[in-house]
Amino acid sequence: MIKKNMEILPNDIGALQALVRQLLAENAALKAKIAELKARLQTDSHNSHKPPSSDGLRKRPALPKPRGRKQGGQPGHRGKTLKMVRHPDKTILCKPEVCSCGVSLQDTPGTVIERRQVFDLPEPKLDVTEYQRLRCQCPACGMTHAGVFPSYVKAPTQYGAGVLAFASLLNTGYMMPFKKVQGLFADLFGYAVNEGTLVSANTIAYDALAPSEAIMKTQLRTAPVCHFDETGIRVEGKLHWQHVVSSPSATYLFVHAKRGMLALNSPDSLLPAYHGWAVHDCWASYFGYASCRHALCGAHLLRELTAVAEQGSPWASQMHTLLLTLYRHSAFGTTTVSYPQRWSQLYDTLCHRAQREEPPPTRGHRRGKATRTKGRNLLERLMKHKQAVLAFAMYAEVPFTNNQAERDLRPVKVKQKISGCFRTLVGAQHYARISSFLSTARKQHRHVFKELRRVFLGDSFLIQAVSAK
Numbered sequence: 001m002i003k004k005n006m007e008i009l010p011n012d013i014g015a016l017q018a019l020v021r022q023l024l025a026e027n028a029a030l031k032a033k034i035a036e037l038k039a040r041l042q043t044d045s046h047n048s049h050k051p052p053s054s055d056g057l058r059k060r061p062a063l064p065k066p067r068g069r070k071q072g073g074q075p076g077h078r079g080k081t082l083k084m085v086r087h088p089d090k091t092i093l094c095k096p097e098v099c100s101c102g103v104s105l106q107d108t109p110g111t112v113i114e115r116r117q118v119f120d121l122p123e124p125k126l127d128v129t130e131y132q133r134l135r136c137q138c139p140a141c142g143m144t145h146a147g148v149f150p151s152y153v154k155a156p157t158q159y160g161a162g163v164l165a166f167a168s169l170l171n172t173g174y175m176m177p178f179k180k181v182q183g184l185f186a187d188l189f190g191y192a193v194n195e196g197t198l199v200s201a202n203t204i205a206y207d208a209l210a211p212s213e214a215i216m217k218t219q220l221r222t223a224p225v226c227h228f229d230e231t232g233i234r235v236e237g238k239l240h241w242q243h244v245v246s247s248p249s250a251t252y253l254f255v256h257a258k259r260g261m262l263a264l265n266s267p268d269s270l271l272p273a274y275h276g277w278a279v280h281d282c283w284a285s286y287f288g289y290a291s292c293r294h295a296l297c298g299a300h301l302l303r304e305l306t307a308v309a310e311q312g313s314p315w316a317s318q319m320h321t322l323l324l325t326l327y328r329h330s331a332f333g334t335t336t337v338s339y340p341q342r343w344s345q346l347y348d349t350l351c352h353r354a355q356r357e358e359p360p361p362t363r364g365h366r367r368g369k370a371t372r373t374k375g376r377n378l379l380e381r382l383m384k385h386k387q388a389v390l391a392f393a394m395y396a397e398v399p400f401t402n403n404q405a406e407r408d409l410r411p412v413k414v415k416q417k418i419s420g421c422f423r424t425l426v427g428a429q430h431y432a433r434i435s436s437f438l439s440t441a442r443k444q445h446r447h448v449f450k451e452l453r454r455v456f457l458g459d460s461f462l463i464q465a466v467s468a469k
Contacts, residue, residue: 039311047307063299063327063401084117124188126163152457159193161456164201167193169452171202172434175415201456206430208455209437216250216440221270223247225397227405228271228280230259233412234421235428242432245270246408251439253408253432255425260285277391279402282381295391297402298323301382308375315354316375319382322346326393333400337393347386354379408439 096105131153135146152161170176170184178195186192220226230243233255241259245252252270256263264271264285271278271289278292281300302323308316322343329337337343358379361370372380382389392400415431422428437455441448 035311039307042310043307045303047303047310063302082117082119084115088117126189126191129160159197161453163193164197164204164456165449165453167198168201168205168434169438169449171198172431173438173448175411175418177419202427202430202434205434205437205452205455208458209433212437212455213252213433216252216436217270219250220245220247220252221273223250223276225277225279225399226270226274227402227408228278228286229402229405229409230263230283231409231413232259233416233428235425236423237421240425240428242409242412242428243269244405244408246405246439248404249440249443251408251436251443253412253436255428255432259283261288264289277395277398279399279405281402282385287385293391294385294388295395295398296385296388298327298389298392299401299403301389304374304378308378311375313354313357313375315350315357316378319347319350319354322350323389326390327400330393330396330400333392335396340390340394343393344386344390347390351379351383351386411435411439 093110095110099105131149133147133149135144137144167181167185170181171178176184178198181198182192182195225247227246228244230241233240233242235255238257240255240257241263242253242255243263254268256266256268260283263269271286271292274289274292276292277295278286278289279295279297280286281297287294302320305316305320305323309320326337326343327333354375358376359373361372361376363370391398412431412435422431438448438452441451
């Protein structure tokens with residue numbers, strides 16, 4: 001009996017050992033899954049690509065600001081305080097009525113001792129202009145001639161360029177749905193503009209702005225630095241992408257059904273013919289163009305490094321510190337750093353250290369790519385695109401972040417939150433072109449409403465190049 005039990009015991013031990021190995025593997029997998037889920041719960045805008053609006057009251061600056069500055073407006077800030085005008089629209093004289101001795105002062109001339117001006121809105125109303133077509137007979141030969149209406153007067157009653165420009169500005173520039181625009185017109189002017197008129201206004205502006213868009217594209221193609229980005233939008237219930245190419249002086253937006261190479265190689269794209277610095281995130285499709293020089297957004301990298309550092313990777317924390325130090329030494333992204341070779345060697349040292357810290361890729365199956373951790377993926381990108389990562393520190397014209405493109409894309413996200421989606425692809429294209437025009441006009445310090453009104457009057461909008469500061 002004892003001998004029989006001794007024969008069974010090794011088999012039981014082997015089974016138990018196999019069970020322990022299985023349980024340890026399951027335990028490790030569950031721990032990894034729990035760590036992944038915890039990391040998801042702890043993500044916000046400082047360690048992921050979530051927008052700052054999702055942070056709530058915890059929102060904080062993404063990048064450190066220069067210290068030692070006084071509160072209030074900084075040197076070079078464009079003030080917006082009201083200033084007196086030389087020729088007011090209306091002047092009211094505040095004269096004393098009666099002297100203390102009882103004599104009237106109404107007819108006595110006075111001297112201005114102080115001036116104050118009140119800036120206010122007049123009572124809103126539509127200004128109706130009637131055009132009368134006349135027939136005249138020549139007193140010499142008796143021949144009859146009839147007058148001609150201006151080209152922009154096409155119907156017995158119609159809205160003028162100012163109304164159409166205001167409606168298009170509200171719908172596109174301020175993201176108001178057509179119903180809201182109708183309500184605002186009814187509240188202010190007593191006329192609820194027809195929705196068809198609002199759609200027609202955007203169509204007219206889209207067609208009239210084609211020459212302006214061509215000028216914007218030409219200006220961006222020759223700019224030394226351009227920012228590239230894209231964001232998903234809903235068009236006709238399907239996912240589309242709004243792409244942006246922008247600089248401090250111009251903005252160009254276009255809509256495409258795809259995000260990658262099909263969109264970037266399309267006739268709407270500027271990237272194939274661009275030869276300057278292309279600032280973008282690490283989307284692989286951008287690196288398929290060798291005609292331009294690439295620079296990566298430092299803000300994206302800092303967020304990814306923060307996420308990896310919070311999972312206990314020392315190298316990520318050290319690389320985060322290195323990039324921020326370079327950012328400060330480059331005068332917050334406005335000049336180049338001193339001793340670039342020393343910084344480059346330190347960058348390589350941290351990458352080699354990270355190779356030892358990060359677990360190597362593992363292959364669970366014969367087919368497919370090997371599984372890599374987030375830290376390993378980030379490390380490989382940092383090593384592969386070192387020149388693009390450090391471009392901001394080596395070249396003064398290259399900015400540290402791609403915030404310019406993200407700022408120019410933000411309005412369409414607001415538009416989408418308000419309206420949900422674009423019902424037609426044509427509507428999305430109208431929005432992209434008109435929004436490009438409005439953004440460019442603001443960047444060049446133009447009066448947006450006046451410029452848009454000129455478009456409806458048929459005047460060409462010639463964009464002037466503004467040097468990037």
